[in-house]
Amino acid sequence: MMIAVIGLGFVGLTTALGLATQTGRLVYAYDSNANLRAKLKSGEVPFHEPGLKDKLHELLGSGLIICDTLAEALEHTSIIFYCVGTPSRPDGAADLDALTGAIRQSLPLLRKDSYCTLVIKSTVPPMTTTDVLAPLLKNSGHMVGESVGLAHNPEFLREGRAWQDFIHPDRIVIGACDAYSMRQLEQLYEPFGAPVLAVSPGTAEFTKMASNALLATMISFSNELAALAEGSPEIDISQAFRLLHADGRWQGGGMASYVYPGCGFGGYCLPKDTLSLYRYSQKIGRESTLLGGVLAVNVRTKRAFAERVVAAAGPKSKVAVLGLAFKPGSDDVRETPAADIITHLLELGVTDIVAYDPLAISRFRDVYGFPIRYAHSLEEALEGRDLAALVTAWPEFTARQLLFERVQVIDGRYCLGKREFVLPTQLRRS
Numbered sequence: 508m509m510i511a512v513i514g515l516g517f518v519g520l521t522t523a524l525g526l527a528t529q530t531g532r533l534v535y536a537y538d539s540n541a542n543l544r545a546k547l548k549s550g551e552v553p554f555h556e557p558g559l560k561d562k563l564h565e566l567l568g569s570g571l572i573i574c575d576t577l578a579e580a581l582e583h584t585s586i587i588f589y590c591v592g593t594p595s596r597p598d599g600a601a602d603l604d605a606l607t608g609a610i611r612q613s614l615p616l617l618r619k620d621s622y623c624t625l626v627i628k629s630t631v632p633p634m635t636t637t638d639v640l641a642p643l644l645k646n647s648g649h650m651v652g653e654s655v656g657l658a659h660n661p662e663f664l665r666e667g668r669a670w671q672d673f674i675h676p677d678r679i680v681i682g683a684c685d686a687y688s689m690r691q692l693e694q695l696y697e698p699f700g701a702p703v704l705a706v707s708p709g710t711a712e713f714t715k716m717a718s719n720a721l722l723a724t725m726i727s728f729s730n731e732l733a734a735l736a737e738g739s740p741e742i743d744i745s746q747a748f749r750l751l752h753a754d755g756r757w758q759g760g761g762m763a764s765y766v767y768p769g770c771g772f773g774g775y776c777l778p779k780d781t782l783s784l785y786r787y788s789q790k791i792g793r794e795s796t797l798l799g800g801v802l803a804v805n806v807r808t809k810r811a812f813a814e815r816v817v818a819a820a821g822p823k824s825k826v827a828v829l830g831l832a833f834k835p836g837s838d839d840v841r842e843t844p845a846a847d848i849i850t851h852l853l854e855l856g857v858t859d860i861v862a863y864d865p866l867a868i869s870r871f872r873d874v875y876g877f878p879i880r881y882a883h884s885l886e887e888a889l890e891g892r893d894l895a896a897l898v899t900a901w902p903e904f905t906a907r908q909l910l911f912e913r914v915q916v917i918d919g920r921y922c923l924g925k926r927e928f929v930l931p932t933q934l935r936r937s
């Protein structure tokens with residue numbers, strides 16, 4: 508049984524390659540962006556994601572067919588994965604237009620000789636499948652459970668580790684509207700060897716949003732607490748959080764990395780999904796003050812970091828901004844804290860800014876167009892600067908700390924010069 512994947516960004520491309528690899532089935536893949544299709548056809552992955560390029564080369568034309576039209580992608584397939592973007596609308600609620608548009612375009616093209624299952628991987632607010640998508644199908648003459656299947660199958664991969672996360676998931680969540688889709692997906696995912704958990708579509712949607720909101724909450728909690736400690740030189744913030752991690756309950760699995768302060772969370776998912784869940788809470792008349800606070804702390808954290816930079820060096824200073832990607836190991840600059848921090852610096856009168864990032868410079872320059880300069884290396888970025896503002900914790904910065912000796916540094920990620928814990932013997936001597 509062949510598969511179609513619609514939308515070939517981080518999630519769609521990984522899903523297409525991952526399903527082709529694990530299930531051995533032929534995957535027909537389509538994206539409405541002709542430029543992206545051309546790049547993928549020539550074997551180019553237009554974003555940094557370890558492992559994907561090799562897999563694309565291996566599977567292009569054999570396990571994976573990049574289609575030029577949606578009709579071609581759907582001609583032979585009976586399971587269709589939708590991985591299109593669900594960005595924020597101007598009011599912060601999720602914009603479902605790309606998803607509903609892709610589904611609408613698909614319906615007249617579905618195979619008539621077979622039951623087709625529509626699987627939603629895009630992140631959507633709770634109750635979207637039941638309240639928006641099932642009625643959309645019904646109004647187009649497709650009854651869920653009779654002629655088509657419908658399921659929400661959230662994706663939990665992280666950027667920078669998309670391939671590994673997809674191939675080795677902790678759990679596979681399936682919120683199917685009909686029994687046939689559930690069975691089809693259960694079979695399809697069997698080779699992954701991960702628990703396949705059947706829930707209602709609303710539970711699947713809610714779980715995905717809850718997961719991102721929880722991560723965002725841990726980060727904002729850490730930033731709020733760090734702000735409380737900031738004024739007391741005796742408190743070593745990095746040590747304090749590393750001591751929290753020493754509680755065995757945080758160890759294993761990487762959760763502790765979210766319980767650590769920084770200069771704000773970013774990326775495509777945490778900001779928009781937390782905001783979308785917050786808007787959902789308002790829509791249903793149960794406003795979540797906690798989620799509102801998580802978002803407000805994130806805004807305040809980025810602003811406060813820019814103010815610390817200006818307070819330390821003054822508006823006329825020459826500043827290096829180190830790190831533009833939203834996290835180390837990625838070249839994604841969507842909602843990156845660096846963009847808001849540079850905006851604040853410019854507003855506060857700092858105009859002489861040189862920025863550097865090991866991976867994300869060209870993407871950042873194209874997306875934001877700030878009136879700043881870019882350096883090709885860390886050395887060049889620091890040359891003649893009064894102050895370096897470290898915004899993304901790239902390993903290059905921690906590995907090359909000697910370069911920072913001649914410049915004042917504001918370490919927005921608490922990653923430099925980690926002081927070890929004082930041993931009782933040292934305490935006695937001092």
Ligand SMILES: NC(=O)c1ccc[n+]([C@@H]2O[C@H](COP(=O)([O-])OP(=O)(O)OC[C@H]3O[C@@H](n4cnc5c(N)ncnc54)[C@H](O)[C@@H]3O)[C@@H](O)[C@H]2O)c1
Pocket residue numbers: 513514515516517518519537538539540543590591592593605606608609628629630631662663664665666775776
């Ligand atoms: N990026 C992540 O780490 C991640 C992880 C889990 C879930 N998600 C969710 O998955 C979804 C996709 O995220 P992404 O990061 O891959 O987005 P992306 O922006 O990288 O890719 C989305 C792709 O969909 C294409 N598209 C839009 N409308 C289309 C249409 N009508 N037909 C065909 N293609 C269309 C776009 O051209 C784009 O290439 C979002 O809902 C996101 O919240 C993202």
Ligand SMILES: O=c1ccn([C@@H]2O[C@H](COP(=O)(O)OP(=O)(O)O[C@H]3O[C@H](CO)[C@@H](O)[C@H](O)[C@H]3O)[C@@H](O)[C@H]2O)c(=O)[nH]1
Pocket residue numbers: 630662663664665666667718719722726764769771772773774775776777780833834835900
């Ligand atoms: O090493 C790290 C990793 C993360 N962060 C912070 O955490 C934020 C988010 O990082 P991460 O969770 O890795 O981002 P994403 O790749 O966007 O992944 C999140 O969003 C995805 C999209 O929904 C989900 O699938 C993932 O489970 C969820 O972790 C970053 O902005 C940073 O603030 C760090 O400071 N250091």
